[in-house]
Amino acid sequence: MNRRNFIRLAGGGTIAAASASTLVACGVVGSHYPAEAVEAWNGPVGETDVRRRAVAYAITAPNPHNLQPWLVDLRESDVITLRTDPERVLPHTDPLGRQILIGHGAFLELLVMALAQQGVASEVSMWPQGELPTALQEWDDRAVARITLKPGGQPDPSFAQVLRRHTPKSDFDTTRAVTPEVLTQLVSGAGAHAPLSTGGTVNADQLPALRTLCWESAKVELLTPRTMMESIHLTRVGPGEILQHRDGISLNSPFVRAVSALGMFDRSAPPAEGSAAYKSAMGRFEGHSRTAMGFVWITGPNTRSDQVRTGRLYVRQQLQATALGVGLHPMSQAVQEFAEMAPHFERVHQLVLGRPAPRSASDPTVQMFCRIGYPQGEVPATPRRPLARFVMA
Ligand SMILES: Cc1cc2nc3c(=O)[nH]c(=O)nc-3n(C[C@H](O)[C@H](O)[C@H](O)COP(=O)(O)O)c2cc1C
Numbered sequence: 219m220n221r222r223n224f225i226r227l228a229g230g231g232t233i234a235a236a237s238a239s240t241l242v243a244c245g246v247v248g249s250h251y252p253a254e255a256v257e258a259w260n261g262p263v264g265e266t267d268v269r270r271r272a273v274a275y276a277i278t279a280p281n282p283h284n285l286q287p288w289l290v291d292l293r294e295s296d297v298i299t300l301r302t303d304p305e306r307v308l309p310h311t312d313p314l315g316r317q318i319l320i321g322h323g324a325f326l327e328l329l330v331m332a333l334a335q336q337g338v339a340s341e342v343s344m345w346p347q348g349e350l351p352t353a354l355q356e357w358d359d360r361a362v363a364r365i366t367l368k369p370g371g372q373p374d375p376s377f378a379q380v381l382r383r384h385t386p387k388s389d390f391d392t393t394r395a396v397t398p399e400v401l402t403q404l405v406s407g408a409g410a411h412a413p414l415s416t417g418g419t420v421n422a423d424q425l426p427a428l429r430t431l432c433w434e435s436a437k438v439e440l441l442t443p444r445t446m447m448e449s450i451h452l453t454r455v456g457p458g459e460i461l462q463h464r465d466g467i468s469l470n471s472p473f474v475r476a477v478s479a480l481g482m483f484d485r486s487a488p489p490a491e492g493s494a495a496y497k498s499a500m501g502r503f504e505g506h507s508r509t510a511m512g513f514v515w516i517t518g519p520n521t522r523s524d525q526v527r528t529g530r531l532y533v534r535q536q537l538q539a540t541a542l543g544v545g546l547h548p549m550s551q552a553v554q555e556f557a558e559m560a561p562h563f564e565r566v567h568q569l570v571l572g573r574p575a576p577r578s579a580s581d582p583t584v585q586m587f588c589r590i591g592y593p594q595g596e597v598p599a600t601p602r603r604p605l606a607r608f609v610m611a
Contacts, residue, residue, distance in 0.1 A: 249471050251601055252457045255464045258602035259381055265605075268336050269298055269367070273609065275332035275380055277602050279533055281321030282550070283308060283452050284600055286465050288325050291361075291610040298365040300326060301610075307354055310448040311439065311554050315354045316525050320585065322362050323529020328380060329365065335377050339370035349522040362526065379540040383533075384599055386545035387502075390509040390591025396420045400544055404514060404590065407542075408534035411527050414518035416535070417570070418590070420511065427569060429507050432589065435551035435562035436503035442558045446488045455483065464601040474498065506549065510589035514546060515570050520583040528585040545593045553584050 257263075262274035273290050281287060287306035291299040300322065307318055330340045347360040398420055405416045419425070439445045452466035455478040460468045469475075477483045477494050489495035514535065516528050539546035551559065552566040560575075566584050567575045576583045 249598075251468060251470060251598065252461045255460050255468075255601035256599040258605075259599040261381055262605075268333070268338060270605065270609070271336065272329050272332035272338075273298070274605050276325045276329035277605065277608055278380060278383070279321065279324035279328050279529075280383075280385055280536060280548075281324060282312060282317040283449070283467060284465050285318070285321070285452070286603055286608070287318050287321055288608055289610055290608055293610065296367045298329065298367070299361045300329075300363045300365065301359055301361050302350070302357065304357065304359070307357070308448060309354055310445045310556060311550075313354060314352060314555050315350065315357065316520070316555065316585075317550060319350075319362070319522060319525035320529035320532060323526035323531075324533035325529070326363055326365075326526065327530040327533045331374050331377050331380070333365075333367065334371035335373045337369075337371050339368040341366040341368055344523055344526065376534065376537040376541070379537040383536050383540045384597040385536070386547050386591075386593040386597045387506075388593060388595075388597070389505040390511050390545060390589070391594045392509050392511070392591075394511070394592040396512045396544060396590050396592070400542055401512060401514070401590070403542055404535060404538055404544065404546070407538045408531060411531040414516055414524065414527055414531055414585070416514070416516050416531070418512060418514035420590075424569075425510065425512070428513050429510050431552055431562060431565055431569060432507035432510060432549045433504055435554075435559065435566075436507065436549075437500075438558050438562060439551045439554070440499055440503065441488075442556070443488045445554075445556060445558075450485050450488070453485065460601055464603045468601055506547065506589065509591060510549070511591035512589070514586075514588045514590055515584055516586040517571060517582055517584050520576060520579045520581070520585070524579075524583075525585065532586050539590070543592070544590055545597065546588050546590055548586060548588045550587065553587050 258274065258278055262271040265271050265274055269292055277286065285306040285308065287303045289301045289303050291301065302318065302322065307315060312318060326342065330342065333340050343364045345362065346364045350357050350360065401418050401420050405418045408416065449467060454460045454463050454466050454468045456470060456475045460470060483495050489499065516531055518524055536546050552562040555563065564575045566587060567573060570584050571582050573582065
């Protein structure tokens with residue numbers, strides 16, 4: 219077999235490279251997401267209502283697995299009530315809903331910024347009906363926050379970065395180091411959110427252990443059937459699925475689409491060891507871990523309010539990263555709270571905080587753990603669902 223004419227699939231199959239390039243030439247295959255799926259990144263085009271305009275910016279917030287777990291109630295005038303969408307949680311990789319609430323914090327921060335940009339101040343009341351319970355199964359529709367609109371509101375210079383912010387889910391350029399000065403601007407430039415702390419490292423002595431932690435913890439998520447299946451169920455392959463869902467993990471590379479089109483990407487079971495899908499998932503995480511040029515973290519206590527606060531701080535860090543032109547990418551596997559991850563959960567606390575994993579909500583907890591570096595190309599915008607899907611009218 220002429221190896222140059224075939225793309226070898228790890229599961230043992232091959233596809234003709236000629237047919238893949240024909241697909242590309244016909245415009246059938248390209249890695250850009252369909253324009254409609256990423257229209258949120260144009261901002262609130264044609265929207266005149268102040269609250270809906272603010273929500274249009276807030277839905278671009280970073281959030282785990284791009285589930286977009288937010289619902290806003292606009293039925294009371296001059297008030298925005300933020301709730302969690304009960305369908306949009308991650309019981310296997312985020313069994314305590316901690317990451318989902320970080321996503322709510324990011325949404326809340328952008329919402330408040332977008333209101334301020336329009337000359338509106340926000341009075342934020344957290345958990346007006348009390349905090350959500352610890353167990354995800356007991357979550358109900360109580361509000362995460364009630365935002366009352368008031369006259370005032372000072373535009374924030376970071377707002378200019380909101381529609382430019384994208385999470386770089388790709389290998390970083392290993393020929394470009396992140397300097398200690400950039401690290402300092404990243405860690406301290408996002409402002410303070412007591413009682414949370416921020417930290418990070420670009421120290422060559424510390425990086426190998428942290429990269430190894432990323433890779434070892436990623437393997438646990440990928441090789442634990444129920445956590446892997448959680449991601450597979452949220453994987454959207456190709457323009458059709460991406461447009462249909464506009465959420466989850468969007469894969470649009472010609473290779474993955476060709477594998478899927480040939481029926482070689484079975485989504486009913488975890489990918490078999492050695493298969494194309496297995497190698498593709500493993501390769502992605504291995505590359506992300508290996509090319510981490512530094513790390514940044516957010517730590518602090520772990521009440522429900524601290525989780526939301528973490529999200530507010532995290533999105534500010536990402537806006538700061540966008541302004542600095544550096545990539546900031548969460549590597550959340552080691553901080554996930556499912557049983558199989560426990561050794562890595564312990565290790566991330568030892569490496570970052572020099573202390574054991576938390577035993578209670580008041581113990582110091584690693585809330586966000588991210589790699590940093592310079593992306594090798596333009597970072598694409600990730601899909602968002604239409605604005606109307608988030609609004610309870
Ligand atoms: C709490 C939290 C955890 C996240 N963990 C990961 C992660 O482990 N791996 C990853 O690739 N992205 C992670 N992300 C980033 C999301 O995947 C990303 O925000 C989402 O896909 C939307 O993309 P965008 O940020 O470019 O708009 C995380 C984001 C948040 C808020």
